[in-house]
Structures are given as structure tokens and as C-alpha cells.
Amino acid sequence: IGNATSLPPLIAQQEFSPPETARVVPLIVAIGQAGYAFAPAAFGLLRAGGGAGAAGPTPLFVCAAAIQVAAIGCLLAGRGVNPSCPDRR
Template sequence: GVALFGLGIGNLVYLPPLIAQSEFARVDVPRVVALTVAVGQGLYAFAPALFGLARELSPGGAGPGDAPFVHALAAAFFLAAIVTLVAGRR
């Protein structure tokens, strides 16, 4: 678990600047990295509330795995990420 946490933090800290350096002009990199981090932090802050709301609105029992809206929301996020990745490569 500790190794996975470390890899996640490493990706969170080091990847945005590396991607920004390779995709944007040198002058724009600080602004792009700041905007990327700000948007990411905003999404990280509100994601638990969004998933909690989806869980509360889900029909079904209170047992683990009984929240279909949460699973559908997570699948929608993954699908949006895939579409964004594919669209960015064109």
C-alpha cells in the first residue's frame, strides 16, 4: 500500500510539469502547471461530495456495492478521460 501511495503522489507531483514542458512553450509552462494543479485540487476537493451524493441518490440496500449510481459515475469519469485522451491525439 505504501508503494502505491508513493507512486500516486509521484505522478501527482511530477507528471503535470513534465507534460506541460513537452506540450507548451517555455513561457507558458508556469501558468499551465498552476492552472492544472488548481483544477485538479478543486476536483479532488469536491469528488467525495459528488460520490456521496450519488450514493445517497442510488436505489438499493445499504450493503457494500449496492450503489449503482456511484459505479455509473465512476465509469462515466473513466469514459470521459478516455475520450479526452483519444481526442487529444488527433
């Protein structure tokens, strides 16, 4: 069993209250599966698009870098306090 299978339930149990966990885990899995399904097509369209005078692979790498910067921003922004979860200190 890999991280894609075991980590989402563990994270959901830590971050959400027990009644919410049963709803959050399938939502996390569905969003992940949608990303796995459509990301290659989106990057393929981005790579193939551009028409005449295309800048080569540059738009693809700019898009990938923007996604990474957005992920870093989400990580640095942190998370709010959830009063229903116990203190993790």
C-alpha cells in the same frame, strides 16, 4: 516525491511553449486539487441521493464508468498540433 507532484510540470513543459508553461502548471495543480477536494463529496451525494426506491450503488458506478469512458474518449481523440512545440518524433 510522487507522480502528482512531478508529472504535471513535465507534461506542461512538453505540451506548451515556455511562456505558457508558467501559467499552465499552477492551473493544472489547482484543477487537480479541486478534484481531490470535491470528488468524494460529489460521489457521496450521488450515493446518498435517490430517495425512495433508490437503485442502490448503481448510479454511483454508472457515474464512475461514464467518467472513465470520457477519459478514454479524450485520450483517443488525441491532441492538436501545437506549432510552438518542437517535433516529438
